[in-house]
Amino acid sequence: MNCIDIINKTKRSQKLTDEEIKYLINGYTSGEIPDYQMSAWLMAVCLNGISEEETITLTKVMRDSGDVLDLSCIGGFTADKHSTGGVGDKTSLIIGPVVASCGVYMPKMSGRGLGHTGGTIDKLESIEGYRVELPFEQFAWTVKKTGFSIISQSGNLCPADKKIYALRNATGTVDSIPLICASIMSKKLAMNTDCILLDVKYGSGAFMKTYEEACVLAELMEKVGTASGKKCRAMVTDMNTPLGNNVGNALEVIEAIEILRNERKGALYELCIDLSANILELAGKGDIEQCREMARDAISSGKALEVFRKTVELHGGNPAITEDTSILPQAKYSFKVKAVGNAVIKSINSEEIGMTSLLLGAGRTEKDDQIDMSAGIVMECSVGDTVYEGDTLMTLYSSVCSDFSQIAVRAVNAVEFQ
Numbered sequence: 001m002n003c004i005d006i007i008n009k010t011k012r013s014q015k016l017t018d019e020e021i022k023y024l025i026n027g028y029t030s031g032e033i034p035d036y037q038m039s040a041w042l043m044a045v046c047l048n049g050i051s052e053e054e055t056i057t058l059t060k061v062m063r064d065s066g067d068v069l070d071l072s073c074i075g076g077f078t079a080d081k082h083s084t085g086g087v088g089d090k091t092s093l094i095i096g097p098v099v100a101s102c103g104v105y106m107p108k109m110s111g112r113g114l115g116h117t118g119g120t121i122d123k124l125e126s127i128e129g130y131r132v133e134l135p136f137e138q139f140a141w142t143v144k145k146t147g148f149s150i151i152s153q154s155g156n157l158c159p160a161d162k163k164i165y166a167l168r169n170a171t172g173t174v175d176s177i178p179l180i181c182a183s184i185m186s187k188k189l190a191m192n193t194d195c196i197l198l199d200v201k202y203g204s205g206a207f208m209k210t211y212e213e214a215c216v217l218a219e220l221m222e223k224v225g226t227a228s229g230k231k232c233r234a235m236v237t238d239m240n241t242p243l244g245n246n247v248g249n250a251l252e253v254i255e256a257i258e259i260l261r262n263e264r265k266g267a268l269y270e271l272c273i274d275l276s277a278n279i280l281e282l283a284g285k286g287d288i289e290q291c292r293e294m295a296r297d298a299i300s301s302g303k304a305l306e307v308f309r310k311t312v313e314l315h316g317g318n319p320a321i322t323e324d325t326s327i328l329p330q331a332k333y334s335f336k337v338k339a340v341g342n343a344v345i346k347s348i349n350s351e352e353i354g355m356t357s358l359l360l361g362a363g364r365t366e367k368d369d370q371i372d373m374s375a376g377i378v379m380e381c382s383v384g385d386t387v388y389e390g391d392t393l394m395t396l397y398s399s400v401c402s403d404f405s406q407i408a409v410r411a412v413n414a415v416e417f418q
């Protein structure tokens with residue numbers, strides 16, 4: 001077998017055999033196939049696509065490039081949830097405790113934020129003392145104890161994806177639906193939970209800009225998950241406006257706690273109920289309406305908040321944050337962005353809000369940038385609201401930036417008026 005033949009086949013839209021895909025991925029992971037040949041193949045996939053069967057094989061080979069977790073020690077039905085990323089997306093911090101309090105275990109590995117999107121691990125690190133790295137045994141023990149734990153991606157999970165994703169970032173080959181599918185699903189399959197719920201986002205703040213593209217990715221991921229023996233469901237949800245009111249690490253933890261305390265309703269609450277209910281249904285807990293009711297009850301009864309409190313404690317964080325969120329990092333400086341006239345809000349551009357939050361210090365442009373845990377934005381308006389001159393549209397927070405003049409202009413430009 002040789003790599004040039006494989007590149008040529010994909011270039012001519014001819015189907016690769018399972019052996020050819022194994023040869024390519026394993027050869028690249030071990031270093032026998034060089035970056036330039038892999039880049040050429042990735043570009044051919046970007047331009048021509050590959051079939052569903054090839055995507056399934058590619059995903060499985062990438063999964064098998066490293067460890068596949070054995071979660072049997074947890075001793076119950078396990079679920080994983082993945083969001084394709086967005087702005088203000090703190091749903092994992094809410095859904096994990098909700099489903100755990102309904103008897104479904106959620107062991108989860110998450111990533112850090114880059115660019116305009118946040119990462120769950122950064123959000124958790126805003127809780128002083130919370131350890132995002134735990135040895136596998138302690139991670140599994142925590143899940144067994146509370147039903148829920150989130151740690152950073154660790155161990156030897158999907159080394160093929162690590163290497164290929166880095167190459168895709170450097171060669172303009174990220175935006176390919178089969179490659180995105182294989183990258184995400186190989187990691188989900190290596191986690192090896194009984195079910196996987198995928199939240200595929202579309203809109204200004206998401207990877208997939210249109211609903212149609214998101215549906216194609218969602219359908220493919222669901223097929224790959226099911227073909228790999230998992231109960232798998234993909235939902236397509238809106239990321240045209242930021243999710244909830246708060247964007248930024250500690251601010252998002254605060255909002256998640258307020259939801260778990262049953263103090264906030266609205267789009268974020270409804271999405272969390274919907275996603276949780278779908279996991280509970282996949283776990284066989286009832287029909288979708290019964291599962292929605294269970295999820296609402298998990299919040300209103302305080303059971304989900306208790307799971308979150310115990311999980312934070314077992315990870316080394318201060319559980320008192322669930323009662324007193326002022327313990328979380330507080331910004332030194334703040335600035336209110338005000339409406340300059342009377343108007344109805346037509347849209348709020350998620351990507352621009354994410355970029356504004358990044359400029360305030362909440363995000364990274366480079367992988368190793370330091371972030372300001374207190375920084376971010378609290379939205380005080382929603383799409384469809386009528387605002388009057390002098391009303392606050394949003395409040396900007398930062399501990400590293402005290403001159404808000406330029407950033408406020410960018411923030412206000414994210415809001416479109418009718």
Ligand code: URA
Pocket residue numbers: 165174179180181183184
């Ligand atoms: N997230 C991933 O993990 N992989 C992709 O290819 C895109 C988003």
